[in-house]
Amino acid sequence: MFYKSATAIQEQVIEWRRHLHQYPELSHEEKETRAFVCRVLDDAGIAYESxxxxxGVIGIIKGEKPGKTVALRADMDALPIRETNDVPYRSTKERVMHACGHDAHTAMLLGTGITLQENKSEIEGTVLLLFQPAEEDAPIGGAQAMMEDPAFLQWKPDAIFGQHVWPDLPVGQIGVRDGAMMGNSDRFTIVINGKAGHASMPHQTVDAIVVANQLMSSLQTIVSRNVNPLDAAVITIGKMTGGDRYNVIAREVVLEGTVRTLSLSVREQVEKRLVSLVEQVAAGLGAKASVTYQKGYVSTINTSKWANHVREQARLLFGEAAAPDVDPSLAGEDFGRFLQTYPGAYFWLGTAIKERPVQSPLHDASFDIDEEALVYGINLMATTAVTALEQLKGEES
Known part of the structure; x- marks a missing residue:
């Protein structure tokens, strides 16, 4: 089905998205974003609980026919990034930006809610609109806290769906697959302790920077020599801090990084090998090193049944070419925690900007979307929810 009401409110949804883009809020600071969401829900006559x-906010749309419960989720928080886009709706905050499209997610879920509210006569059951905070606050996130909140515990969704804008796909295409969609996202901190001294007398010292450089090279052997080449794994050092002065050999260096994997077994293998390798390499060079390893978001694993359902709806709505085969991403996503408890599917919404020969990736200071994609996202979310409820009711009878 294609909802005309979604097209009718397209300009309104763009306006909402641009407002949210101009006034972004970081994880755990989404006070005004929540107030905005609640105002729109009030105006639409959609019941909700904070x-x-x-x-977080949960919108509640009860259909005019009895049935099961389906949840739709959007994340709301922004990132600590200084925007470089020169657009009228540029962020008004110096170092806060919606560089991951959560402004679009929130606006689309509001549009989806209004579309469903206007078509309640077709709905066999209940649709929950989950406006989730703190998705960017890895490794803690906001999904677990939302699921444990009293307002959520009264509901037990029979299926849950989430979407994410995706600059690698053109407008009109949807990325969805069975099984792993996004990766396990862990982080670690390595503290290296050597012995400081004068730069001209290295033989009297243990240079923590030399140890750090050796470690950064050695860590890559975990992926190249310990992990099966057919399995996915990435180890990245994103930050190195150390040293006091140009002519003083460093006593301490701190490395901060991330590990990305798809399977739980590879996740455990990489963690174990990383800790062992750090200790051994440091000891071999006369230093000491310790590792703090934090498990973060779990891999986002789609339920095959519901991934196929999203794929089918996308093709019915937008054509056979609308759901091409896609590979998983090793980016982390808090939605994986919902899928550990509830069956469902997570999918990507094509938002590539036609005028850009090279798309800016997620989390980039120049990230933006083709706003034509918003109506596609609304229609797919609304249709997926309604048809999922129909399927659930059919399975019950």
Whole structure:
């Protein structure tokens, strides 16, 4: 089905998205974003409940026919990035930006809610609109807190769906697959302790910077020599801090990085090998090193049944070419925690800007979307929810 009401409110949804883009808020600070969401829900006559321990909101749309419960999720928080786009709706905050499209997610879920509210006569059951805070606050996130909140615990969704804008796909295409869609996202900190001294007398010291350089090279052997080449794994050092002065050999260096994997077994293998390798390499060079390893978001694993459902709806709505085969991403996503408890599917919405020969990736200071994609996202979310409820009711009878 294609909802005319979604097209009718397209300009309104663009306006909402641009407002949210101009006034972004970081994780756990989404106070005004929540207030905005609640105002729109009030104006649309959609019932909702606010989370007790966070800025989350649950919109509640009860169909005119009895049935099961389906949840749709959008994340709301922004990133600590200084925007470089020269657009009228550029962020008004110096170092805060919606560089991951959560402004679009929130606006689309509001549009989806209004579309469903206007078509309640078709709905066999209940649709929950989950406006989730703190998705960017890895490794803690906001999904677990939302699921544990009293406002959410009264509901037990029979299926849950989430979407994410995706600059690698053109407008009109959807990325969805069975099984792993996004990766396990862990982080680690390595503290290296050597022995400081004068730069001209290295033989009297243990240079922590030399140890750090050796470690950064050695860590890559975990992926190249310990992990099966057919399995996915990435180890990245994103930050190195150390040293006091140009002519003083460093006593301490701190490395901060991330590990990305798809399977739980590879995740455990990489963690174990990383800790062992750090200790051994440091000891071999006369230094000491310690590792703090934090498990973050779990891999986002789609339920095959519901991934196929999203794929089918996308092709019915937008054509057979609308759901091409896609590979998983090793980016982390808090939605994986919902899928550990509830069956469902997570999919990507094509938002590539036609005028850009090279698309800016997620989390980039120049990231933006083709706003034509918003109506596609609304229609797919609304249709997926309604047809999922129909399928659930059919399975019950």
């Amino acid at each position: 989370m007790k321990a966070s800025y």
